[in-house]
Ligand SMILES: [Zn+2]
């Protein structure tokens with residue numbers, strides 16, 4: 001599978017992504033430097049704690065980069081490009097099928113903004129200027145739409161941001177209230193002379209990120225379980241929201257493109273759309 005970069009030219013979005021990247025960079029640099037490495041050198045904590053922090057941090061930035069630059073599910077411009085709908089038919093064939101049969105017609109609709117045929121549950125993003133399959137919402141913090149093809153990366157980003165913020169807050173707390181005081185700190189270094197201020201900034205970032213992501217992550221999870229997008233949830237009543245008949249394992253499999261549950265949490269893989277029935281034999 002080739003590397004495809006999807007760029008949205010939006011200055012506000014780039015500013016938002018820069019802020020998130022700065023928060024990530026600040027904590028990834030200074031929490032280990034000010035807390036983890038000095039305490040490891042004085043044998044207050046095991047090396048595994050440092051490895052854990054860097055692994056969560058790596059997963060966090062990987063899912064951010066991938067969610068930002070992945071194609072969220074833009075509809076093809078070229079009519080000859082095979083469209084990956086359930087039928088596996090080409091774009092032209094799909095249009096013919098739409099004309100031919102009432103049943104097929106019900107699966108497709110015309111976008112009244114770009115005047116193209118699109119599968120139902122697609123939505124036209126005015127910020128990106130095109131339709132996105134199973135669009136969830138446009139997120140300025142990743143400067144991209146969240147749609148069928150990158151929703152799984154967005155969920156991973158929410159999860160790892162929540163986890164990294166939690167670890168940051170935990171280590172900041174332990175630095176002052178739990179761990180033994182450091183005795184071999186190089187006081188002449190700038191970061192150690194301003195340690196209190198730097199860790200207060202880190203704590204503030206941790207509180208904002210943890211609090212902000214908490215509601216978002218919970219909302220995203222309940223949407224996936226209910227097999228609904230954020231746009232659909234906002235335009236539906238409660239009865240419609242609760243009508244999903246699919247088991248939560250199936251809705252998660254469809255979003256993450258795997259039935260191997262451990263792989264749901266790994267952002268270093270390619271997502272494969274699941275086409276076969278949920279009850280067929282497992283594969284990645
Ligand atoms: Zn459209």
Ligand SMILES: [Zn+2]
Pocket residue numbers: 125126127128129137138139144145146
């Ligand atoms: Zn968009």
